Amino acid sequence: MGHLGSDVPMRILAIARNTFRENIRDKILYNLILFALIMILSSIALGQLTLGLESKMIIDLGLTSVSVFGTLIAIFIGISLVYKEMEKRTVYALLAKPVHRWEFIVGKYLGLLFTLLVNVVIMAIGIALTLLYQGGTETATFARLLPAIYLIYLSLALTTALALVFSTFSTPALSALFTLFLWIIGHFNADLLQFANLTKSATVGWVAKSLYYALPNFSNFTTLDSRNIIQSAAHAQAIDAGAILWITAYGLLYCCGLVTVAIAVFSRRDFK
Amino acid sequence: MAIIEIRNLTKDFRVGFWKNRPVRALDDLSLDVHKGDVFGFLGPNGAGKTTTLKILMSLLRATSGSAQILGEPVESVSMRRRIGFLPENPYFYDYLTPRELLTYVGHLFGIRQPALGKKVRSLLERVGLAEVSRLQLRKFSKGMVQRIGIAQAIINDPEVVFLDEPMSGLDPLGRREVREVIMSLKDQGVTVFFSSHILPDVEALCDRVAILRKGRLQAVGALEEILSMKIEAHEIILTRVKPDDADQLRSMCDALTMIGDRLHLRTSSSQQVQLILAHALANDAELISVNPVRPSLEDYFLHEVGSGRDGAPRQ
Numbered sequence: 001m002g003h004l005g006s007d008v009p010m011r012i013l014a015i016a017r018n019t020f021r022e023n024i025r026d027k028i029l030y031n032l033i034l035f036a037l038i039m040i041l042s043s044i045a046l047g048q049l050t051l052g053l054e055s056k057m058i059i060d061l062g063l064t065s066v067s068v069f070g071t072l073i074a075i076f077i078g079i080s081l082v083y084k085e086m087e088k089r090t091v092y093a094l095l096a097k098p099v100h101r102w103e104f105i106v107g108k109y110l111g112l113l114f115t116l117l118v119n120v121v122i123m124a125i126g127i128a129l130t131l132l133y134q135g136g137t138e139t140a141t142f143a144r145l146l147p148a149i150y151l152i153y154l155s156l157a158l159t160t161a162l163a164l165v166f167s168t169f170s171t172p173a174l175s176a177l178f179t180l181f182l183w184i185i186g187h188f189n190a191d192l193l194q195f196a197n198l199t200k201s202a203t204v205g206w207v208a209k210s211l212y213y214a215l216p217n218f219s220n221f222t223t224l225d226s227r228n229i230i231q232s233a234a235h236a237q238a239i240d241a242g243a244i245l246w247i248t249a250y251g252l253l254y255c256c257g258l259v260t261v262a263i264a265v266f267s268r269r270d271f272k
Numbered sequence: 273m274a275i276i277e278i279r280n281l282t283k284d285f286r287v288g289f290w291k292n293r294p295v296r297a298l299d300d301l302s303l304d305v306h307k308g309d310v311f312g313f314l315g316p317n318g319a320g321k322t323t324t325l326k327i328l329m330s331l332l333r334a335t336s337g338s339a340q341i342l343g344e345p346v347e348s349v350s351m352r353r354r355i356g357f358l359p360e361n362p363y364f365y366d367y368l369t370p371r372e373l374l375t376y377v378g379h380l381f382g383i384r385q386p387a388l389g390k391k392v393r394s395l396l397e398r399v400g401l402a403e404v405s406r407l408q409l410r411k412f413s414k415g416m417v418q419r420i421g422i423a424q425a426i427i428n429d430p431e432v433v434f435l436d437e438p439m440s441g442l443d444p445l446g447r448r449e450v451r452e453v454i455m456s457l458k459d460q461g462v463t464v465f466f467s468s469h470i471l472p473d474v475e476a477l478c479d480r481v482a483i484l485r486k487g488r489l490q491a492v493g494a495l496e497e498i499l500s501m502k503i504e505a506h507e508i509i510l511t512r513v514k515p516d517d518a519d520q521l522r523s524m525c526d527a528l529t530m531i532g533d534r535l536h537l538r539t540s541s542s543q544q545v546q547l548i549l550a551h552a553l554a555n556d557a558e559l560i561s562v563n564p565v566r567p568s569l570e571d572y573f574l575h576e577v578g579s580g581r582d583g584a585p586r587q
Binding site: 014018022025090098100271 | 285326329330333350352355357358361362363364365367372379380421425434
């Protein structure tokens with residue numbers, strides 16, 4: 001056995017690996033991925049209806065499936081994992097081990113991120129295979145998929161971090177509701193700013209503006225230069241690297257903030 | 273040196289819709305557990321046993337008071353490398369196999385391969401789960417879960433082991449197995465702190481016990497000290513007693529029963545003992561034994577604690 005400090009990465013990785021293992025042994029997850037793959041495959045049939053635009057259709061529908069099913073998976077695994085550990089009391093034996101509570105949350109979150117990554121990669125491979133089957137797609141088009149998929153993944157990381165925060169103090173049903181609520185508001189965040197600029201009341205304007213900055217801005221991940229990223233990918237339009245860097249910084253910072261909140265809540269908890 | 277040192281530990285839970293009504297689950301508990309002891313923590317359900325253990329494991333924060341394990345405050349994470357814990361009615365990740373669970377726990381203790389693989393194998397042998405090491409825990413019986421629970425509690429060769437109701441819900445065979453593990457831990461010099469309400473196990477295992485009632489410490493000490501506080505009566509066993517003498521003896525004692533050809537007499541007065549013996553021996557009866565009757569832990573429990581049943585609500 002080494003020094004306590006030097007084992008921190010080992011413990012976090014052990015918790016992350018166990019979280020991932022729990023996810024991949026859950027059958028509901030397979031159903032969701034299967035459904036997403038069916039959606040992606042069905043785009044072949046729809047592509048037939050839009051002559052000459054088959055690959056556009058496949059990318060459009062495929063990326064939308066990744067986004068929608070990815071979000072469902074992110075919420076589903078995010079809301080239940082920490083709650084389940086408390087509900088089933090597996091956390092009692094775990095926290096009596098030399099494990100800091102923050103290590104538990106960080107390990108859980110990393111496990112969630114890895115689960116999401118594997119899911120997104122599987123769905124992306126599904127899109128690529130569908131495009132290959134269709135034929136006639138240029139290599140450059142495949143390359144254009146990557147930034148879109150990356151941004152979708154970032155938004156999933158943020159969604160699951162939100163779910164994680166709620167799951168440290170609330171039941172899965174309520175956590176799902178809260179997460180979904182914030183996810184929806186987060187997509188219409190820009191309207192809040194517009195409202196703040198339009199309103200005559202200074203107080204209301206201030207509140208709306210504060211909310212705009214405080215709430216997660218999901219439209220950042222779907223819209224670049226007022227163009228939808230999925231549409232951009234489908235039309236093989238280039239995405240600005242600087243913008244991606246900025247969004248990455250935003251996403252990472254927001255996720256770190258949420259994980260910190262989850263740690264703060266979890267560290268104060270009494271396990272009755 | 274005390275291995276576990278509990279000082280004036282108090283825990284209030286807030287109940288009610290607004291969480292504004294405090295209920296005292298633990299009231300000013302002070303306790304020392306010494307090195308190498310098997311220490312029994314007794315009390316009826318709701319007495320505060322699990323609350324105490326959860327505070328010791330830092331799963332709950334005490335309202336006031338303090339506790340130290342191995343000279344370190346209970347919040348110390350590094351101290352937890354030297355202790356083991358089995359929760360009450362343990363439940364582990366049911367999608368894991370025993371081998372996977374123990375490997376996971378081993379990683380949390382910073383144990384690396386190949387030492388970990390060897391350790392896991394020997395532990396599975398020790399708790400008798402080697403043959404089912406690849407079966408998912410969801411298929412385990414309660415006794416098997418308890419055994420894997422003990423294995424995960426001792427994987428780090430702890431100096432102190434905390435077991436919360438380790439025998440509850442087990443069949444006699446399972447209880448004996450747990451008893452044997454506790455005995456072998458004691459042989460290795462491990463301090464064992466366990467809570468229980470199964471008294472024969474406690475009587476068989478513990479050097480010292482503490483009895484808790486409604487969150488308060490009722491008694492603490494060696495089992496003999498607590499139980500020998502009062503000798504209730506003496507039991508005299510005679511044989512070859514003539515029927516006439518038996519009738520006479522009946523009037524001299526509190527209770528008399530004939531079992532086979534043996535006469536069992538019970539009296540609470542030591543003067544009566546002498547009279548009975550004199551009478552019996554003068555009439556050619558044969559004396560088999562005279563024994564002081566001490567209350568068993570069970571009697572003590574019923575007498576001292578019985579009324580504490582409606583104590584603090586279980587947390």
